[in-house]
Amino acid sequence: MRVGKLLVVLLVAALIVPGASAIAEVAQPWAGRFDRPQQGFAPANTVLRTGNPAEVRLAGGPISAAEEFLASWARDDPATGHPHFSGAVGLLAHDGVIVDQYATGGAVRYADAAGTELPAAEQVPMRVDTIFDMASVTKLFTSIAVLQLIEQGKVDLTAPVARYLPEFATNGKQDVTVVQLLTHTSGLDADPVPSLWQGYSDIPARRKAVLDSPLVHPPGTVYLYSDINLMTLGFLVEQVTGAPLDTVVRDRITGPLGMTDTGYNPPASKLGRIAATEYESDPPRGLVRGQVHDENAWALGGVSGHAGIFSTAQDMAVLGQTILNGGSYQGARILRPDTVRRMLTNYNEAFPGDEHGLGFELDQMFYMGALSSPVTAGHTGFTGTTFVIDPGSRSIAILLTNRVHPTRNWGSINLAREKWATSLAEAMAVRPAAGRDSWFSDIGNSTTATLTTPVLHPAGPSHVRFDTFVDTESTDPLVLEASSDGVTWDPVELRVTGRGAPTGTSMSLSGHGHRAWWSVTAELPAAGQVILRWRYRTDANYAGRGVYVDDVRITSTNGNLLDAEQQPSSLSAIGWMLSTR
Numbered sequence: 001m002r003v004g005k006l007l008v009v010l011l012v013a014a015l016i017v018p019g020a021s022a023i024a025e026v027a028q029p030w031a032g033r034f035d036r037p038q039q040g041f042a043p044a045n046t047v048l049r050t051g052n053p054a055e056v057r058l059a060g061g062p063i064s065a066a067e068e069f070l071a072s073w074a075r076d077d078p079a080t081g082h083p084h085f086s087g088a089v090g091l092l093a094h095d096g097v098i099v100d101q102y103a104t105g106g107a108v109r110y111a112d113a114a115g116t117e118l119p120a121a122e123q124v125p126m127r128v129d130t131i132f133d134m135a136s137v138t139k140l141f142t143s144i145a146v147l148q149l150i151e152q153g154k155v156d157l158t159a160p161v162a163r164y165l166p167e168f169a170t171n172g173k174q175d176v177t178v179v180q181l182l183t184h185t186s187g188l189d190a191d192p193v194p195s196l197w198q199g200y201s202d203i204p205a206r207r208k209a210v211l212d213s214p215l216v217h218p219p220g221t222v223y224l225y226s227d228i229n230l231m232t233l234g235f236l237v238e239q240v241t242g243a244p245l246d247t248v249v250r251d252r253i254t255g256p257l258g259m260t261d262t263g264y265n266p267p268a269s270k271l272g273r274i275a276a277t278e279y280e281s282d283p284p285r286g287l288v289r290g291q292v293h294d295e296n297a298w299a300l301g302g303v304s305g306h307a308g309i310f311s312t313a314q315d316m317a318v319l320g321q322t323i324l325n326g327g328s329y330q331g332a333r334i335l336r337p338d339t340v341r342r343m344l345t346n347y348n349e350a351f352p353g354d355e356h357g358l359g360f361e362l363d364q365m366f367y368m369g370a371l372s373s374p375v376t377a378g379h380t381g382f383t384g385t386t387f388v389i390d391p392g393s394r395s396i397a398i399l400l401t402n403r404v405h406p407t408r409n410w411g412s413i414n415l416a417r418e419k420w421a422t423s424l425a426e427a428m429a430v431r432p433a434a435g436r437d438s439w440f441s442d443i444g445n446s447t448t449a450t451l452t453t454p455v456l457h458p459a460g461p462s463h464v465r466f467d468t469f470v471d472t473e474s475t476d477p478l479v480l481e482a483s484s485d486g487v488t489w490d491p492v493e494l495r496v497t498g499r500g501a502p503t504g505t506s507m508s509l510s511g512h513g514h515r516a517w518w519s520v521t522a523e524l525p526a527a528g529q530v531i532l533r534w535r536y537r538t539d540a541n542y543a544g545r546g547v548y549v550d551d552v553r554i555t556s557t558n559g560n561l562l563d564a565e566q567q568p569s570s571l572s573a574i575g576w577m578l579s580t581r
Contacts, residue, residue, distance in 0.1 A: 028095060031056045031057050031094070031095045032056055032057025032058050032094070032095075032427075032428055032429055033057070033393075033428060033429055033430075033431070034393065034425060034428035034429060034430050034471075034515060034545060035429070035430045035431060035469060035515055035516065035517065036515075037373070037392035037393065037515045037516075038391070038392060038393070038394055040326075041324060041325055041326035041337060041340070041391070042095075042096065042321070042324045042325050042326075042394050043325070044325050044326055044328045045325075046096040046321060046324070046325050047096065047321075047329070047330055048093060048096060048097070048098055048317055048318065048321050049096065049097060049098065050097070050098045050101075051097040051098065051099060052099060053094075053099045053100070053427060055097055055099070056094050056095045056097050056099060057429070058094060058099055058424075058427040058428060059426075059427045059428075059429070059581065060427070061427075062422075062423045062424075062426035062427045063092060063099070063100050063423050063424070063427055065423065066090070066419055066420050066422075066423030067090070067100070067102045067104075069416065069419050069420075070088050070090060070102065070104050070399075070416060070420070071104045071105075073085060073088070073413070073416055074086065074087055074088060074104045074105030074106075075105075080410070080411075081115075082115050082410055083105065083410075084403065084410065084411060084413055084416065085105065085384055085401040085402065085403040085405075085410075085413055085416070086105050086106045086107070086108075086109045086110065086275075086276075086401075086402050086403075086405040086406075087103070087104060087105025087106045087107055087109070087125070087126035087130075087275065087401065087402060088102075088103070088104055088105060088126065088384075088399060088400065088401040088416070089101075089102070089103045089126055089127075089128055089130055089132070089312075089313045089399075089400045089401075090102045090103075090313070090398065090399050090400075090420055091128075091313040091314070091316075091317055091396070091397075091398040092395070092396070092397055092398075092420075092423070092424045092427075093317055093320070093321070093395065093396040094393065094394065094395045094396075094424065094427075094428075095394050095395075096321065096394070098314075098317060099427075101128040101313065101314075102128070103125070103126040103127050103128050103130065104126060105125075105126050106123050106124060106125055106126060107124040107125060107126050107127070107130050107273075107274070107275040107276065107402065108122075108123055108124035108275070108276045108289065108405075109123050109124075109276075109405065109406075110276075110279065110287075110405060110406035111279075111287075111406075112279050112287075112406060113278070113279040113280075113281065113406050113407045114406075115406055115407070124272070124276075126275070127273070128313065128314070129261070129273060129312055129314065130273055130274070130275050130312065130400070131261055131266060131270060131273045131274045131275065131310050131311065131312055132274075132275050132310065132311065132312070132383065132384075132385055132400040132401075132402065133274075133275070133277055133292060133293050133310055133381075133383045133385075133402075134307075134309045134310060134311050134316075134381050134383070134385050134400075135293065135294060135307050135381025135382045135383040135384075135385055136227075136306060136307060136379060136380065136381045136382060137309065137311075137316075137379045137380070137381045137385050137387050138230075138297075138304070138305070138306060138307045138308050138309040138381075139230045139305070139306055139307075139359055139379060140319075140359055140360060140379055140387070141249050141253055141254075141309055142230050142233050142234050142237065142245070142249075142305035142306070142359070143182055143230075143233070143343070143358055143359020143360070144253055144334065144335065144343075144359070145237045145245070145248050145249060145252060145253065146178065146182065146233050146236065146237060146358075146359070147335060147339050147342075147343060147358060147359075148252055148334065148335065149237065149240055149241070150178075150339070151335065151336060151339055154240050155178060155236070155240060156178070157177075157178050157179045157182075157358075158177055158178070158179055159177060159178055160174060160175055160176065160177055161173070161176050161177065161178055161181060161232060161236065162174050162176075164236050164239055164240055165211060165232070165235060165236055165239055167208070167211050167212075168211045168232060170211070170212050171212060171213070171214040171215065172214070172215055173186075173188075173213075173214075173215060173219075175219055176188075176215075176219045177219070178233075178236070179347060179358070180219055180220060180229075181229040181230070181232055181233050182229070182233070182347075182356075182358045182359050183223075183347045183348055183356045183357075183358070184223055184224060184225050184226055184229055184354075184356060185219070185220050185221075185222070185223055185224075185347075185348065185351070186215075186219055186226065186228075186229055187215040187216060187217040187218055187219045187220070187221065187222065187224070188213055188215060188216065188224070188226045188228045188229055188232075189213065189214075189216045189224070189226060189228065190224060190225060190226050190227065190228075191226075191227050191228065191296065192209055192210055192213060192227075192228060192231075192296060195295055195296060195299070196209060196210070196295070196296045196299035196300065197283055197295050197296065197298065197299035200299075203299075203300055203301055206296075206299055206300055207235065207300070210228060210231045210232060210235070211232065211235065213228050222351070223348060223351040223354040223356070227296065227306040227307070228306075229306075230304075230305040230306035230359075231296070231300075231304055231305050231306050232305070233305045234303075234304055234305020234306070235305070237305070244303065245264075245303050245304070245305060246263065246264040246265070246303045246308075249263065249264070249309070250263055252334065253319075253334055254315075256332035256334060257318050257319065257322055257329050257330075257332055257334065258318065258329075258330065258332075259311070259315040259318055259319065260315070261273075261310075261311060261312045261314075261315050262309065262310065262311040262312070262315040262316075262319075263309065263310065263311075264292075264302055264303045264308045264309060264310070265291075265292075265301075265302040265303065265308075266290060266310045268290070270290075271289065271290045274289055274290045274310065275289075275400075275402040275405070276288065276289040276402060276405045276406075277289065277293040277383055277402055277404045277405050278293055278404045278405060278406060278407060278408055279405075279406040279407065283295060283298075285298075287406070292304075292307055292308045292310075293307075293382070293383050293404060294306070294307035294308070294382070307381075307382075312400075313398045313400055316387055316398050316400075317396055317398060319387075320387065320389045320396035320398070321396065322334060323340055323343075323344075323377070323389055323391075324389060324391060324394050324396070326340050327339065327340045342357075342358060343357050343358045343359065343360060343377075344357045344360060344362065344375050344377050344391065345357055345358075346362050346363075346374065355374070357377060360377040360378065360379065361377065361378060361379055362374065362375065362376065362377055363375075363376055363513065364378070365418070365473060365512075365542040365544070366414050366417070366418060366541070366542060367380055367386050367388065367414060367417035367418055367421065368388050368390075368397075368418075368421050369397075369417075369418040369419065369420070369421035369422030369425065369542075369544075370421070370422040370425035370426065370471060370512075370543075370544050370545040370546075371388055371390040371393070371395060371397060371421045371422070371424060371425050372512055372513065372544070373390065373392050373512065373513035373515070374513050375390075375391050375392060375513075376388065376389070376390045376391070376392070376513075377389050377391075380417065382404070382408075383401075383402060383403065383404050384400070384401035384402055384403030384404060384413055385399070385400050385401070386398065386399040386400070386417045386420070386421075388421050392513075392515060393424075393425075393428060395424055397420055397421040397424050399416065399417055399420040399421075401413055401416070418542065422545075425545050426442075426545065429581035430469050430545070430548055430579075430581065431581065432548075432550050432579075432580065433467035433469070433517045433548075433550040433551055434467065434550055434551035434565055435550070435551070435565050436580060437568070437578045437579060437580045438467075438469075438548045438549065438550035438551075438578070438579055439451055439534075439548065439549045439550065439568070439571070439573065439576045439577070439578060439579070440546060440547070440548050440576065440577055440578070440579035441536050441546055441547050441548075441575050441576045441577075442543070442545070442546035442547075443536065443538060443543070443546075443575045444538065444543055445538050445539065445540050445541060445542070445543055446538060446539065446540050447537075447538050447575065448535060448536070448537045448538075448575065449535070449536045449537075449573075449574060449575025449576055450533050450534065450535050450536075450572075450573075450574045450575065450576075451533060451534040451549060451571050451572070451573050451574075451576045452531065452532070452533040452534075452571065452572045452573075452574075453531055453532045453533065453552075453554070453562055453564075453570070453571060453572075454531070454562075454570060454572075455529055455530075455531055456529070456530050456531065456532070456554060456556075456561045456562060457528075457529055457530075457558075457561070458524070458527055458528070458530060458556030458557070458558065458561060459527055459556055459557045459558035460527050460556055460557035460558070461523060461524060461525050461526070461527070461556065461557070462523070462524040462530070462554060462555065462556040462561065463521070463522075463523060463524075463554070463555050463556070464480070464492070464521065464522040464523070464524065464532065464552075464553075464554050465519070465520065465521045465522075465551075465552075465553050465554075466520050466549055466550065466551060466552040466553070467517050467518065467519055467520065467548075467549070467550045467551045468509060468517070468518050468520055468547065468548060468549050468550070469516070469517050469518070469547070469548040469550075470509050470510060470511060470512075470518065470547050470548075471511075471512045471513075471515065471544040471545035471546060471547070472510045472511065472512060472536075472538070472543065472544040472545075472546070472547060473510070473512070473538075473539070473541070473542045473543065473544055474510050474511055475510070475539050476510055476536070476537065476538040476539060476542075476543060476544065477508035477509065477510045477536075477537060478508065478509045478510065478534060478535070478536045478547050478549075479491050479507065479508045479509075479534070479535045479536075479537075480492040480494060480520075480522060480532060480533075480534055480535075481532070481533050481534075481535055482524060482530055482531070482532055483530070483531045483532075483533070484528065484529055484530060484531070486531050489533070489535075491507045491508070492507075492522045492524070492532070493505045493506075493507060493522060493523075494506045494507070494509065494520050494521070494522050495520070495521050495522070496509065496518045496519070496520050497518065497519050498514075498516050498517060498518035498519055499514050499516035500513065500514025500515075500516055500518075501514075501516075501518045512544045512545070517548075517550075527556075532554070534549055536575070548579070549576075550565070551564075551565050552564035552565065552571070553565070
């Protein structure tokens, strides 16, 4: 009888609580867990739906805090008299659920480059369906189009570009390969010189200027981010398919995926939803809205491999889920799973810090924040756009701003990019390695946190063991130190085991992407008074998810000296807190 009543209660709850019936269906055992990275792709039939953080076991607090941060950056900063960006739209998704969509500030706010505000009646607020100039995020669409041609056997990844575009071979470029364009190792300069709109009379002349661009480095010797690379690939796609690039993107990517607000040169009927970009006097374009901001793409008629796509946060989320699904969405496949794996593989091992897949950037903490890992992929755009996908947690973080409205000179928004992505990582849990809680430090940049034992009195050599979860920039180390007087401290040699752990012995622990607890041991050879402390120090940039320490046990020949699992208050914490998640 009691079981029957329980079933009735659950059925009623599913009917009256929004999303209740879907929670059990959608939330996988690993959902909401930062410490349980997934291998492989999400099920190919995963379709995004709108929900809330709790439905996929996420904490709402970090996301709400990130929303407030975005709102604050859309307000005038007293120090400068202007905001960091006119407005923003953010979207976060996890395990197939869009857990947050947020809009703040203005899509159209200023009348001129000086920042004169339009009358209130003429301003346009941001909405979650505002359409943005995606700028260099366009490069991802061009790259996907190239990979489709590779799948079809029409393009060879390692072949010279000149095989498909013979005119590209000028100025010593005959050996530059397709993969070098995709990974920005071609040796081409960053931009055409002079700019296409300045030095050439028509689109054919501008196209020729791009293909005639000289090398500034031998191919394959340096990483140099270059718009010319993707301009060239756009021309390659057109040459091989016999169709304009915008048609290829529409017919082979956005159309099949149902991305109805995504494409080049948006129609006038959508102008009311488009965010303004810069007020330009050189070239004399006035307030740019509904046309591509990038001057070189504009000079090519608004369609280029490096810039020109307009989109919304919702449409970009569909692209993100397509990649997480292994290349398909709602029955439409745009890439094979093996192609997606290649796309998210680092081809730039020779250039540490510039990790790059095929078109996609990888593991860039400056905008991926604590979602960063060797397979976390994405791109940014000059207009203020950011696209991040994290296959390990099957998450998507999208932040679209019009940070160049009304001028490109109001500064970087990288901190906002980082915080938005990190909020999703912080919403996921890191469960204690043992017991109900663990010590956690998330101190931010340029700070030091210490976790210190009381004075210990070993009668002989001591054995230290603890568990730690480290997700930090490589330059933000966790160190175990020993002191006899609490004044002079010496690092202790550590041995570490666990997924992604350093081999041999280590004097400090750092790094990110492994997302696993490590077991750590250390030996203190001498008897006599000793104090131990865990010191976590961060530099000026990028802090990751943070550091956890758990199950601290110290023994010596005279027995147990410290069991912090049983007595957590025995540790003195500065910059650390006990956390259950």
